[in-house]
Amino acid sequence: SKEEGKTVSEQGAHPNLILTAQGVKDIRAQLGSIPIFDASLKAVQEEVDAEIALGIDTPIPHDYSGGYTHVRHKSNMLMLQKAGVLYQILDDEKYAKYVKDMLIQYEAMYKTLPLHPKTRSYARGKLFWQCLNDANWLVYVSQAYDCVYNYLSEEERNKLEANLFKPFADHISVDSPQFYQRVHNHSTWGNAAVGMIGLVMNDEELIDRALYGIKDLKLDTEEKDDDGGFLNKDGKAGFLANIEEPFSPDGYYNEGPYYQRYAMYPFLIFAEGLHNVKPELKIFEYKEGVLLKSINALLNLSDADGDFFPLNDGQKGMSYYNDALVTATDISYYFGKQDPGLLSIAEKQNKVLLDDSGLAVALGIKKGLAKPFEKKSINLSDGPEGTQGGVGILRNEDIELVFKYAAQGSSHGHYDKLSYSLYENGEEVIQDYGLARFVNIEQKGGGNYLKENKTWAKQTIAHNTVTQNETSHFEGKYEIGSQHHSVLHYFSSDNDNVQVASAKEVNAYPGTEMLRTMAIIKDADFDKPYVLDIMKVVSNKANQYDFPYYFLGQVLNTNFEYKVPETLRALGSKNGYQHLYLEGTAKSEKENTKFSWLNKGKFYSLTTVSNANDDILFTRIGANDPEFNLRREAALMLRRKNTENTLFVSAIEAHGSYSPVSESAVNSNSAITALKIVLDTEDFTAIAITNVNGTTKLFITANTDADKEVRHNLKINGKEYEWSGPYCFK
Amino acid sequence: SKEEGKTVSEQGAHPNLILTAQGVKDIRAQLGSIPIFDASLKAVQEEVDAEIALGIDTPIPHDYSGGYTHVRHKSNMLMLQKAGVLYQILDDEKYAKYVKDMLIQYEAMYKTLPLHPKTRSYARGKLFWQCLNDANWLVYVSQAYDCVYNYLSEEERNKLEANLFKPFADHISVDSPQFYQRVHNHSTWGNAAVGMIGLVMNDEELIDRALYGIKDLKLDTEEKDDDGGFLNKDGKAGFLANIEEPFSPDGYYNEGPYYQRYAMYPFLIFAEGLHNVKPELKIFEYKEGVLLKSINALLNLSDADGDFFPLNDGQKGMSYYNDALVTATDISYYFGKQDPGLLSIAEKQNKVLLDDSGLAVALGIKKGLAKPFEKKSINLSDGPEGTQGGVGILRNEDIELVFKYAAQGSSHGHYDKLSYSLYENGEEVIQDYGLARFVNIEQKGGGNYLKENKTWAKQTIAHNTVTQNETSHFEGKYEIGSQHHSVLHYFSSDNDNVQVASAKEVNAYPGTEMLRTMAIIKDADFDKPYVLDIMKVVSNKANQYDFPYYFLGQVLNTNFEYKVPETLRALGSKNGYQHLYLEGTAKSEKENTKFSWLNKGKFYSLTTVSNANDDILFTRIGANDPEFNLRREAALMLRRKNTENTLFVSAIEAHGSYSPVSESAVNSNSAITALKIVLDTEDFTAIAITNVNGTTKLFITANTDADKEVRHNLKINGKEYEWSGPYCFK
Ligand SMILES: [Ca+2]
Ligand SMILES: [Ca+2]
Ligand SMILES: [Ca+2]
Ligand SMILES: [Mg+2]
Ligand SMILES: [Mg+2]
Ligand SMILES: [Mg+2]
Ligand SMILES: [Mg+2]
Structure with missing residues (x-):
C-alpha cells in the first residue's frame, strides 16, 4: 500500500534524499489539516x-x-x-x-x-x-x-x-x-x-x-x-x-539501548536515503529486515515511561522522547508494517519528522488509528548470529525485570554477567548504576567519561550479580571479556502468570559456573507480581561471594540486628570496592533474612535464604570520589565467605503504597513468611514460597535439561512432581 | 448573594450541620450536570x-x-x-x-x-x-x-x-x-x-x-x-x-502550614456547622474573619506545585491536594468572596465537598469562572496580635524563597531563626530538612516522631542560618525559645523586580545580634531572578559561625581546591553535628568562593564573599543514624572561626537547564564575576554585584532605619547615592 502511488525519485532530482519531490507535494497538500x-x-x-x-x-x-x-x-x-x-x-x-x-x-x-x-x-x-x-x-x-x-x-x-x-x-x-x-x-x-x-x-x-x-x-x-x-x-x-x-537477528544492538539510540539516527536516515535514491539495494530488507526489527527491540528496551534501561554505558533519563526515536518511530511506521502501537508513541513524542514518514504518522494519528504500544516479556538475542547470549525482559503488570546475559557490549560494556535491574511502573526499584559521566556538561570532565566510569560503573560489584573474591568478571579486562558471552538456558513467557529467564555464565570466573534463573510470578495470594531469583554457583574451590541489591529509597526495617560504624571506611581498595562505604554490618540470624524499604511511595521487601554465617553489609557509593562524581546510593549486600558451591535464593516483592498527601500507608508488609530451598541437585532446584495466608507454592527449575518438551519426574519430601518443560510452578 | 435564597435550618431539622436540607434539595436538582x-x-x-x-x-x-x-x-x-x-x-x-x-x-x-x-x-x-x-x-x-x-x-x-x-x-x-x-x-x-x-x-x-x-x-x-x-x-x-x-491576624498558624493543614479541617468543618446551626455566632467573621484569611495564608505557604513549605515539623509532600484543603478551598470559596483563583485549585484537586460549598464550587467551575490562583510575594505576621515575627515569602517568576523569622511555633517549632529555603518551580533548591518522621508508617518508630527529630531536624545546624559555637538557638531549649521571636526589619514587594525581606534576631544567642536581609532580584543581565543574601552578625565576643547551604543535587564545580577524607567522621558530638559527616574540606582562596551544582535538570551557582580564613566544608547527613532514619543529603558550609562581627554575603543563581533526553546543557555557568562588600556600617550595608557582561549593580540596605518614607544619602567610593525607603538597587 505504501509502495503504491510513490514515485521513485529520478536520479538527480532534488530533493530525493529524505524529503522527496512527491513527498513535498503530498505534505503541501495536507498542511493545516494534520x-x-x-x-x-x-x-x-x-x-x-x-x-x-x-x-x-x-x-x-x-x-x-x-x-x-x-x-x-x-x-x-x-x-x-x-x-x-x-x-x-x-x-x-x-x-x-x-x-x-x-x-x-x-x-x-x-x-x-x-x-x-x-x-x-x-x-x-x-x-x-x-x-x-x-x-x-x-x-x-x-x-x-x-x-x-x-x-x-x-x-x-x-x-x-x-x-x-x-x-x-x-x-x-x-x-x-x-x-x-x-x-x-x-x-x-x-x-x-x-x-x-x-x-x-x-x-x-x-x-x-x-x-x-x-x-x-x-x-x-x-x-x-x-x-x-x-x-x-x-x-x-x-x-x-x-x-x-552489532545487530543480532532480533535487532538487539551489542552496545545496548543508550548507544543504539545514538547509533539509530545514522542507520535509519542513511537507510531512508538509500531507499529513496537506490531502492534496488532494498536496504530495509537487509539481514531479514534487521533495521526495522532493531527499532522494535529498542522500544522494548525502555521502561514503562519510555526511559531506556541503562545497560552498559547508558545515561539515565535517555528515553524514546529523544529526537532519534522520533526518527525511528516514524521510519518504522512508514517503511514497516504501519504498527498502530507506534502511533501512540508518536503521540507521546508529540512530534513527527517533517518528511514523507512523518506525514504518514500524522495522517495515521489523525485517522484515530493509534493503539497503545504494548510491551510484553521479550528475549533479545545478542551477537551477529544471535548466538552470543542476550537480554531477557520479564514483564507482568507494572513490574519489569531486565536480565542481562549478553556479550561484552563492545568498548561500552560493563562486567555485569547475569546482572539485572528491577522496575515498577517506570521507576527503578533495584537499580543498575548506569555510567559515570555527565554527557555534555563541561564542568564534569569536559562532559566526557569520568575516571569513575572505569573504577566504579563498569566493575562487577556495581551490579546486581555475584562478585567472586572481590574481583570483577574477566578480571575486568576487555580483552578477555570480549571473547565470551553468557548462554541462554531458557526463556519462557507463554504462561501469563509465570515469566522466566535463565542463563549460564562459565567464563567470568574460570573454575566457577553461575546459573541464574529469574522469574516474575503473579500469584493470587500476592498484591503484585513478585520476583524469584535463584543464583546457583558451582566452583572448584572455596571463594568469597558478594551478592548486592542496589535498592533505591529508604530503609524501613529488617528482621536482623545490625550495627552502624562510627566512621565510614571504604569496603576495599580496588575493583570498585574502593568506592563503597560500609554503613552497617550484621550476621544473618534466621533462615530468611528480610529487609524492606520505601521508594517513591511504594513498599518493597526482600526475603532471602540465609546461610548461618552470611555477613550482611549495608554499603553506600561515594568513597574515594574526590570530585563528587558518584551518586550516594545504597545497597544491601550478602557476603558468603569460604564457600565452594552455593545458592542465593531471593524473593523481591513490591507491595502497597504510601502517599505523603493522604499520609496513608497501604499494605506495607511483606506477604512472604518463608522462602525455602527444598531441593538442590545438579539437575533441579526447588524453592518453596509460603504466603502469610499459609499457602505454599513450589517453583522447580531444571538446571540441566531445559527442553520445552521433555517430561520431568521428581519426588520432593515424599511428594511426586511431574511436569513438562524447563520449570514447574504449583 | 450567597446569603440570599438560603434558609437557615430550623432548630432540630436534619441534616443541618454540614449538609443542609436546602443544600440537599439544590444538589439533587443539579446532579448529572455538574x-x-x-x-x-x-x-x-x-x-x-x-x-x-x-x-x-x-x-x-x-x-x-x-x-x-x-x-x-x-x-x-x-x-x-x-x-x-x-x-x-x-x-x-x-x-x-x-x-x-x-x-x-x-x-x-x-x-x-x-x-x-x-x-x-x-x-x-x-x-x-x-x-x-x-x-x-x-x-x-x-x-x-x-x-x-x-x-x-x-x-x-x-x-x-x-x-x-x-x-x-x-x-x-x-x-x-x-x-x-x-x-x-x-x-x-x-x-x-x-x-x-x-x-x-x-x-x-x-x-x-x-x-x-x-x-x-x-x-x-x-x-x-x-x-x-x-x-x-x-x-x-x-x-x-x-x-x-494560634492564628495571626494575617492567618498564619503558629505551628506552620503542615500542622495548619491538619488543624484546618476541624476549624472549618466545625465553623461550617456553627454557621449553619448557630448563625448568630458569625463564626466566619470572628477575629476579623481570620479563619478564611488563614486559608489564603495556607495556600500561599505552598510551592509552585502546591506542596507546603516544610516549616517546623512538616512532612514533605503534604500539599493542597490533601482532603483538608479540598474542605478549605470549597469553604473559603463559598463562605468567602468567591475568589475565582480558588476554583482553579479546586480543578487541580479534581474533587469537591459533597455539600453546599462543593456545589457552589462545581457550579463556578462549570460556568468557566476559574482563574489561576496567583501567588505573589507575601509577608505573614506571626503571633495572636501579629507582633511575633513572621514568615516572608519572596516570589519572582519561578523562584520562591521562604524566609522564617517567626516565633517558636509551639512544640513543633524548630530552632531555625532567620533560616530560609529556596525553590524553583516547585522543586527544592536549598532545602529545609523538614521533620524526621515517617507519618503512619508503622515500621519506622510506629509512625511517630523519631528521635532524630530532636537530635537532628529541630537543631539549628539542620537549617540554612547561622549556628554559633556549635550550639542551637536558645540552647535548643523550648522553654527559652518559646519566650522569643524574631522581629521584622522590613518587607518590600512593591517593586516587581526587587523583592526584599529583612528581619532581626537578638535572643537566639545572647550577646549576638543577627540581621538578615534576603532579596530576589530580577535583572535583565541575568537568565532568571537571583537571590541576594546579607547576614550581618554583631557580637560582643569572638565566636565560631557555621553557615550552611543545604543544596540538593550533584556537585558540578568549585573555584577552590578541596580535599576529601579517607574515612568519614561526624563533624561534632551534639546539637545535630553528630549527624553530619565531613565529606570534604577547603580553605577559601579567593575573594569570592564559588560553587555550582545540578539538580533535576537545572543549574545553580553560589557566589559568596570569602574571608581569607574561612573554612569550607562539605557535609552529608547520616552519621550516628543507627536505623537509617535520615536522608543522606549534602551541604556546603562556611565556617568562620574566632570572629566577633561579621557579614555573610551570598548570591544564589538559578540558571539554564540540562535535559538527559536531548543531552544539551544550556547556560550552565554563573553570570556573576564578582560579589563585593563595598560598605558595611552600623547603618548601611552595600553590595556590588558584577555580571559577566561587565555591568555592576549596587544593593544597599538600611540596617537601622527601615522607614518607607525616609530619605537616605550615602557616599560610596566617591559616588553619591540618594534614595527613599529601606533599600536601594541600581
Ligand atoms: Ca521512568
Ligand atoms: Ca513541589
Ligand atoms: Ca524545617
Ligand atoms: Mg552497568
Ligand atoms: Mg524510568
Ligand atoms: Mg526545620
Ligand atoms: Mg514542590
Whole structure:
C-alpha cells in the first residue's frame, strides 16, 4: 500500500534524499489539516526563524563538548537541516538563502581549516574535537544540501563540493581510517555521513566507500581506541558491515539501548536515503529486515515511561522522547508494517519528522488509528548470529525485570554477567548504576567519561550479580571479556502468570559456573507480581561471594540486628570496592533474612535464604570520589565467605503504597513468611514460597535439561512432581 | 448573594450541620450536570459501595498508628461520614442502614470499652491509642449521625447518644483535660468533636464546652506533653481561644502550614456547622474573619506545585491536594468572596465537598469562572496580635524563597531563626530538612516522631542560618525559645523586580545580634531572578559561625581546591553535628568562593564573599543514624572561626537547564564575576554585584532605619547615592 502511488525519485532530482519531490507535494497538500505535523512544523519554523534573526556564526573551532564553538557548530548543523526542510515545505526562499549563506561561510573556513586544536581524541575532527562530531555534522548538512540543491547555481554547488563536502568526507574517512574503518557506532556515523553526501552529490565512489568501507585498506587489528576497544579486530568496515555486526537477528544492538539510540539516527536516515535514491539495494530488507526489527527491540528496551534501561554505558533519563526515536518511530511506521502501537508513541513524542514518514504518522494519528504500544516479556538475542547470549525482559503488570546475559557490549560494556535491574511502573526499584559521566556538561570532565566510569560503573560489584573474591568478571579486562558471552538456558513467557529467564555464565570466573534463573510470578495470594531469583554457583574451590541489591529509597526495617560504624571506611581498595562505604554490618540470624524499604511511595521487601554465617553489609557509593562524581546510593549486600558451591535464593516483592498527601500507608508488609530451598541437585532446584495466608507454592527449575518438551519426574519430601518443560510452578 | 435564597435550618431539622436540607434539595436538582461534583460523588459512591460489600468490622482496639485496628477505625469514621452524605444526596436507604448498623456496633462495644491498651500517649483514647484520634473519629461521625438522624428511631438515637456519643465526648474532654483544655491543634480537634456532636444532639452544654472549654477547670501550667510543649501555659481553652491564639491576624498558624493543614479541617468543618446551626455566632467573621484569611495564608505557604513549605515539623509532600484543603478551598470559596483563583485549585484537586460549598464550587467551575490562583510575594505576621515575627515569602517568576523569622511555633517549632529555603518551580533548591518522621508508617518508630527529630531536624545546624559555637538557638531549649521571636526589619514587594525581606534576631544567642536581609532580584543581565543574601552578625565576643547551604543535587564545580577524607567522621558530638559527616574540606582562596551544582535538570551557582580564613566544608547527613532514619543529603558550609562581627554575603543563581533526553546543557555557568562588600556600617550595608557582561549593580540596605518614607544619602567610593525607603538597587 505504501509502495503504491510513490514515485521513485529520478536520479538527480532534488530533493530525493529524505524529503522527496512527491513527498513535498503530498505534505503541501495536507498542511493545516494534520495537527501533529503542523505543530512540529510550527515549532521548527519558530526555532529557525529565531536563529535566522540572531545571524550566522561559524566560529573558528576551539572547544571541547559543551564549549561555545562546539555547541555552535552543533546547533548550526541542526539549523541547516531544518532550514532546508522549511524551504522545501514552505517554499520560502529566506530559508534557502540562510542555508546557502551559512554553507558558503563554512566553505570559506573549511578549505584552509587545520585539525581541531584539542588533542584528546584518537581521531580528531576539524570542526569538532573528534571526527565523530564532524560526521554528525555532515549527516545533517547533507540533508540541507539536498533541499537547496536546485536553489544553488552549478558554480556554487561545485565550489561547495570541491572545498567543503568532498574534503570533509575525505577527512572523516580516508584521512581518519582509525575512526572510519571499523564496526563501531562512531563509524556508522562516518559511513552515513560519507554516503549521504555521496547520494546528494551522486558520487558513486563515496557511496561505495560508505557501504563497503575504504577500499583495500587494512588496519592493525591490535590497536585500541580511547575507550579501550579494539580499533578493527577483524577488518570489517562500511555501513553494511556495521548493520551486520552489532545487530543480532532480533535487532538487539551489542552496545545496548543508550548507544543504539545514538547509533539509530545514522542507520535509519542513511537507510531512508538509500531507499529513496537506490531502492534496488532494498536496504530495509537487509539481514531479514534487521533495521526495522532493531527499532522494535529498542522500544522494548525502555521502561514503562519510555526511559531506556541503562545497560552498559547508558545515561539515565535517555528515553524514546529523544529526537532519534522520533526518527525511528516514524521510519518504522512508514517503511514497516504501519504498527498502530507506534502511533501512540508518536503521540507521546508529540512530534513527527517533517518528511514523507512523518506525514504518514500524522495522517495515521489523525485517522484515530493509534493503539497503545504494548510491551510484553521479550528475549533479545545478542551477537551477529544471535548466538552470543542476550537480554531477557520479564514483564507482568507494572513490574519489569531486565536480565542481562549478553556479550561484552563492545568498548561500552560493563562486567555485569547475569546482572539485572528491577522496575515498577517506570521507576527503578533495584537499580543498575548506569555510567559515570555527565554527557555534555563541561564542568564534569569536559562532559566526557569520568575516571569513575572505569573504577566504579563498569566493575562487577556495581551490579546486581555475584562478585567472586572481590574481583570483577574477566578480571575486568576487555580483552578477555570480549571473547565470551553468557548462554541462554531458557526463556519462557507463554504462561501469563509465570515469566522466566535463565542463563549460564562459565567464563567470568574460570573454575566457577553461575546459573541464574529469574522469574516474575503473579500469584493470587500476592498484591503484585513478585520476583524469584535463584543464583546457583558451582566452583572448584572455596571463594568469597558478594551478592548486592542496589535498592533505591529508604530503609524501613529488617528482621536482623545490625550495627552502624562510627566512621565510614571504604569496603576495599580496588575493583570498585574502593568506592563503597560500609554503613552497617550484621550476621544473618534466621533462615530468611528480610529487609524492606520505601521508594517513591511504594513498599518493597526482600526475603532471602540465609546461610548461618552470611555477613550482611549495608554499603553506600561515594568513597574515594574526590570530585563528587558518584551518586550516594545504597545497597544491601550478602557476603558468603569460604564457600565452594552455593545458592542465593531471593524473593523481591513490591507491595502497597504510601502517599505523603493522604499520609496513608497501604499494605506495607511483606506477604512472604518463608522462602525455602527444598531441593538442590545438579539437575533441579526447588524453592518453596509460603504466603502469610499459609499457602505454599513450589517453583522447580531444571538446571540441566531445559527442553520445552521433555517430561520431568521428581519426588520432593515424599511428594511426586511431574511436569513438562524447563520449570514447574504449583 | 450567597446569603440570599438560603434558609437557615430550623432548630432540630436534619441534616443541618454540614449538609443542609436546602443544600440537599439544590444538589439533587443539579446532579448529572455538574461534572466535578458528579465525579466526586461517583468516586465516593464506589468507595463506600466497595466497603459495604466487605462488611462492617469494629474490632477491639489494640494497635498504634498503622496497625490494623487503628487503620480500621480510621477507615470506619470516613466511611460513616461518606455513607451519611450518600444517603442524603442519593436518597438510598442502604447507606443509612450501613451507618445505623455500624453505629449500633460501636455503641455495643463502646459502652464497656476501657482505655486503649497502648500506653504511650499523654492522653489515651478508647478507640485509638491517643485521644486525638478519638476526636478525629467523632468529628466525622457527628456528620454521619446528622445525616441519618431522621432515619433513626428516637429510641435508637437515645441509645446512641447515651452510650456512645455523650460518653465519647466526655472521654475526650472532661475525662482528658490535659488533651482538651489547651490551645493546641489536638485540642481544636477535641473542641470540634464535642461541639459538632453537641450541635447534632442539640446539647447546649456540649456546645458551650466546645466553644469555651471545660467550665471552671484550671490545669497545672507547668506540665508538658509528649512533644515537650506546655500543657496549658495560660489557662486558655475552647474553640474560640484556639482561633484566637494560634492564628495571626494575617492567618498564619503558629505551628506552620503542615500542622495548619491538619488543624484546618476541624476549624472549618466545625465553623461550617456553627454557621449553619448557630448563625448568630458569625463564626466566619470572628477575629476579623481570620479563619478564611488563614486559608489564603495556607495556600500561599505552598510551592509552585502546591506542596507546603516544610516549616517546623512538616512532612514533605503534604500539599493542597490533601482532603483538608479540598474542605478549605470549597469553604473559603463559598463562605468567602468567591475568589475565582480558588476554583482553579479546586480543578487541580479534581474533587469537591459533597455539600453546599462543593456545589457552589462545581457550579463556578462549570460556568468557566476559574482563574489561576496567583501567588505573589507575601509577608505573614506571626503571633495572636501579629507582633511575633513572621514568615516572608519572596516570589519572582519561578523562584520562591521562604524566609522564617517567626516565633517558636509551639512544640513543633524548630530552632531555625532567620533560616530560609529556596525553590524553583516547585522543586527544592536549598532545602529545609523538614521533620524526621515517617507519618503512619508503622515500621519506622510506629509512625511517630523519631528521635532524630530532636537530635537532628529541630537543631539549628539542620537549617540554612547561622549556628554559633556549635550550639542551637536558645540552647535548643523550648522553654527559652518559646519566650522569643524574631522581629521584622522590613518587607518590600512593591517593586516587581526587587523583592526584599529583612528581619532581626537578638535572643537566639545572647550577646549576638543577627540581621538578615534576603532579596530576589530580577535583572535583565541575568537568565532568571537571583537571590541576594546579607547576614550581618554583631557580637560582643569572638565566636565560631557555621553557615550552611543545604543544596540538593550533584556537585558540578568549585573555584577552590578541596580535599576529601579517607574515612568519614561526624563533624561534632551534639546539637545535630553528630549527624553530619565531613565529606570534604577547603580553605577559601579567593575573594569570592564559588560553587555550582545540578539538580533535576537545572543549574545553580553560589557566589559568596570569602574571608581569607574561612573554612569550607562539605557535609552529608547520616552519621550516628543507627536505623537509617535520615536522608543522606549534602551541604556546603562556611565556617568562620574566632570572629566577633561579621557579614555573610551570598548570591544564589538559578540558571539554564540540562535535559538527559536531548543531552544539551544550556547556560550552565554563573553570570556573576564578582560579589563585593563595598560598605558595611552600623547603618548601611552595600553590595556590588558584577555580571559577566561587565555591568555592576549596587544593593544597599538600611540596617537601622527601615522607614518607607525616609530619605537616605550615602557616599560610596566617591559616588553619591540618594534614595527613599529601606533599600536601594541600581
Ligand atoms: Ca521512568
Ligand atoms: Ca513541589
Ligand atoms: Ca524545617
Ligand atoms: Mg552497568
Ligand atoms: Mg524510568
Ligand atoms: Mg526545620
Ligand atoms: Mg514542590
